[in-house]
Amino acid sequence: MQRITGYQGERKTVLVVDDKQENRVILINMLEWIGFKVVEAGNGQEAVTTAKEVMPDVIFMDLVMPIMTGFEAVQAIRQLPEFKDTLIIANSASVFEADQEKSRVIGCNEFLPKPIEDDQLFKLLVAHLKLEWLYEKVEEETRQDRPIVENAPLVPPPLEKLEALYELAMMGKMLKVREQATEIEELDDKYIPFARQIEKLAKEFDEEQIVALIEPYLNI
Structure with missing residues (x-):
């Protein structure tokens, strides 16, 4: 069995935005495990400010948050020329197709439902960032x-x-x-x-x- 341990090339920065710390921790651990540098924000307003400061390669945006929602934050970020091509992935527990469609209309590239599965996460990152994974072989009895x-x-x-x-x-x-x-x-x-x-x-x-x-x- 093979296990992902990282990816080839320059280390990329990810901004994780969620008002619930426990949700951020789960995603941060998954991303740090495979070699990403991760920064975090607790609401949409913080997300816009932090994005300008760190210029992330990827933004994971929760949609339902206080102060400034994820929808509003994505719109604000997409209005900045330097972020017109940045990968933004919406994540939410909402099962409504309308929310998923709205996230794409305002500028999200993908929608990732909660709870986030690592296989789905890795698949999206490979598709958009053209990553080549690094693996280690794990001996496992059948x-x-x-x-x-x-x-x-x-x-x-x-x-x-x-x-x-x-x-x-x-x-x-x-x-x-x-x-x-x-x-x-x-x-x-x-x-x-x-x-x-x-x-x-x-x-x-x-x-x-x-x-x-x-x-x-x-x-x-």
Whole structure:
């Protein structure tokens, strides 16, 4: 199995805009993991100011925010000549096609629904930035050769592994959580159901459920 570790060429700057810190943290961790320099803003007004200061290569814009919405911020940014070709990706939990269409009309290149999936994110970045990924090979035992008993009990791994998972989940580092889950699987077959449940939640970026799953074993 291969895992993305970065990309070839000059390091690019990304501006992540969202009024909710937990949402910013998730996206920032995903982007920093593959080598981007990331700056952040908590509302549309901050986004316009920060964009002028750092001249990002990519802007991820939440659409629903106080003070200045993402829609208004994109319009303001697109009016500046230096940003006429900048990649702007709208992201929102809205499922309404009207919002997605409006984001494109005002100047967004793409719409990325929340929760953001890393595969979708990477696909958009490759398509627009023409990135060439750098990979490392990860040795992995074939999972099909490791059958799981249906409804098998969730046996927690050793305390140090639980503490590491808990800390990573609290920071929103879901890619790191998935790595830890893979390592836990390799410790002993009895940990596989627990590890795969963690991995499933990490893929969904559901850090709250991961924390809730781990806390009882930490006596918190």
